[in-house]
Amino acid sequence: MGGLISIREGLGKRERYETLLPQVRALVADESDLTANLGNILSALHMTFRFHWTGLYRVVGDELVLGPFQGPVACTRIARGRGVCGTAWVEKRMINVPDVEAFPGHIACSALSRSELVTPIRDERGAVRAVLDIDSELPDFFDAVDESMLAEVVRIIENLRGW
Numbered sequence: 001m002g003g004l005i006s007i008r009e010g011l012g013k014r015e016r017y018e019t020l021l022p023q024v025r026a027l028v029a030d031e032s033d034l035t036a037n038l039g040n041i042l043s044a045l046h047m048t049f050r051f052h053w054t055g056l057y058r059v060v061g062d063e064l065v066l067g068p069f070q071g072p073v074a075c076t077r078i079a080r081g082r083g084v085c086g087t088a089w090v091e092k093r094m095i096n097v098p099d100v101e102a103f104p105g106h107i108a109c110s111a112l113s114r115s116e117l118v119t120p121i122r123d124e125r126g127a128v129r130a131v132l133d134i135d136s137e138l139p140d141f142f143d144a145v146d147e148s149m150l151a152e153v154v155r156i157i158e159n160l161r162g163w
């Protein structure tokens with residue numbers, strides 16, 4: 001994956017995250033523009049792990065609105081409490097869905113998505129201001145390593161300037 005991020009071939013999943021995280025911190029350290037930093041973080045994740053879809057929805061009033069992302073075209077607006085993203089927002093917790101077809105109310109933006117992991121992104125007072133949504137074409141893809149490492153990525157995102 002050209003130049004700015006470098007991950008050796010042959011590493012396991014945890015090692016890839018552990019190699020990626022400091023590089024992501026360095027990538028955003030000297031830049032204050034939120035859109036630029038979000039785009040690069042999402043690209044680094046998407047390209048490293050070959051996810052199906054990697055992106056953000058921002059809380060705007062009573063809806064989630066599509067933000068920066070990598071992958072196929074997606075639904076632009078999700079009502080509060082709807083789908084995996086809307087549920088993670090309302091319940092203020094990470095939701096790991098091993099089989100999207102078994103999740104009541106799952107919103108199928110892409111027929112290829114089989115499992116997904118959604119993590120709330122909070123402001124300084126703890127209110128959810130966005131969610132990080134990652135989708136895989138494989139069922140049961142996300143495990144405890146993804147959960148803890150993506151929680152770290154979300155901490156980096158929460159600490160970006162310009163929200």
Ligand code: SME
Nearest residue numbers: 074083084085106107109
């Ligand atoms: N599947 C999500 C909607 C967003 S897309 O997958 C990009 C959901 O149920 O919230």
